[in-house]
Amino acid sequence: MTTPRAAKKLLTLYQLVRFATRPDGDLRPAALLLALLVGAPEQTAQLLGELEDRADAAHLTAVIETLGGQHASAGHERCAACAAWRRMHGVAERAAAAGVPAEVGSYRAWVREVARFSFHTTERH
Structure with missing residues (x-):
C-alpha cells in the first residue's frame, strides 16, 4: 500500500x-535540491528557508x-536528523565535485x- x-x-x-530533461539552462541545482528533498524532507525544508534568506x-x-x-x-549525538544532515552534506560535496554549481x-x-x-x-510571499 x-x-x-x-x-x-x-x-x-x-x-x-x-x-532534468528540459534544455533551457542549468537545472542541476534544482535537481539536487529535489533529490535532497526526497531523501531528507524536514532538513531540506530548513535548508530552503536558509537559502532564501542568504x-x-x-x-x-x-x-x-x-x-x-x-x-x-x-545535544543530539546520534539521531536520525543528524545522520540526514551528514548524508546531505556528503551528497552536496559529491555533486560539487561532479561539477554541479556550489x-x-x-x-x-x-x-x-x-x-x-x-x-x-x-511558500513565502
Missing part, C-alpha cells in the same frame, strides 16, 4: 526527471554543514519552486 508520503516522494522524483557567497556545503552543526549542538545563488533561484513539492515547506 502506498502512503501519501511515498506518493509525494514519487511525484517529486517524477518532477526531478522532468526538470545573500552571501557561501557554498551549499557550508550552509548544510552549519545547519547540521546547529542541530547537533543541541554557490548559494545558484540554488536560491530554485527555492520557491522546489518548496512547492514538499509537505514540509510553505
Whole structure:
C-alpha cells in the first residue's frame, strides 16, 4: 500500500526527471535540491528557508554543514536528523565535485519552486 508520503516522494522524483530533461539552462541545482528533498524532507525544508534568506557567497556545503552543526549542538549525538544532515552534506560535496554549481545563488533561484513539492515547506510571499 502506498502512503501519501511515498506518493509525494514519487511525484517529486517524477518532477526531478522532468526538470532534468528540459534544455533551457542549468537545472542541476534544482535537481539536487529535489533529490535532497526526497531523501531528507524536514532538513531540506530548513535548508530552503536558509537559502532564501542568504545573500552571501557561501557554498551549499557550508550552509548544510552549519545547519547540521546547529542541530547537533543541541545535544543530539546520534539521531536520525543528524545522520540526514551528514548524508546531505556528503551528497552536496559529491555533486560539487561532479561539477554541479556550489554557490548559494545558484540554488536560491530554485527555492520557491522546489518548496512547492514538499509537505514540509510553505511558500513565502
